[in-house]
Amino acid sequence: MPAALVNVPAKAKRGAVIEIKTLMSHVMEPGYRHTAAGEVVPRDIITSFTCRFNGAEIFRADLFPAIAANPFLSFFTTASESGRFEFEWIGDNGFVATASAAITVE
């Protein structure tokens, strides 16, 4: 499993706006570069990122070749109830990585 770093506050007050930060390890090879021998380095990028909370999708992003290696995505949501965030990265060459984090809402 490729390394991922996910930062979700462990606890939040009901209704509070919380920031979620994710960092995924990936080369994000754009497919436009050439080797010294002139061959194209094939594209190898993450194409989509999804965050679900208790099974319901709350955030999605499409990624493109111009995005730097090791994509860092941060977004905000409202803490409505306790539960589990599930993160999924999907990419070229069958790349799939997942991570999850729990939050307690008081």
Next chain:
Amino acid sequence: MMRRAVLAILALLGAALPGLAGEIAESARRSGYEFMSADTKAMQDDDTANPAMLSVLDGETLWRTKAGAAGKSCSDCHGAVDVSMKGVAARYPAFNAASGAPVDLGQRVNLCRRQHQEAEPFAPESRELLALTALIARQSRGMPITAGDDPRLAPSVARGRALFMQRQGQLNLACTNCHDDNWDKHLAGSAITQAQPTGYPIYRLEWQGMGSLQRRLRGCMTGVRAQAYDFDAPDMIALELYLMSRAHGMAVEAPAVRP
């Protein structure tokens, strides 16, 4: 009379700090961190935003992975990395009695691999070597750099200093011409920094990946159109050692982010 006494004291002070005080006054020394934009500083400061921490995570796995004919992992001998490796990176490059020369952290890892794990050493700048050195360097974060304190290293520090002062390449520039004389200026859009290697191995945004101090130095040498030293060449290690002794007492930031 008074003046002569002051001069004598200054001379004594100079003799007591051979090369360790650096060429920039101690009070004027600044880490590369202080030259960075607020965004890049924020990236380094937050362990969940610092991409070098991905390499540290990788290193944690490698630390526990058995390797080589001996079938031993790093942790089989050294135990928990946050205990055994605390402060280690702050004193590297260190003197290696067996070879009678300084070795840097990457070379030390590879010596362990060869001698104790009986495994093939990692290639310079390989993912594994950068991950393990990043993990080890992480354990010294915030601690003062003490590399070069060992008196047996004095000739190597002096050699490194001589290399730092020596003009080279088609542009005929010495390290000192930029990093001592012009560190408060810019080269094109980039800040010229003071060559204080406080955060290696680093995640460099330009590289989109991790790299060692050796890689960074080779970049500078290519920049002045000189023949870059080979990885792990004795002169390379001497230069690394001099640079670390120049940053004596500054806090380790590893693994740092640099633009």
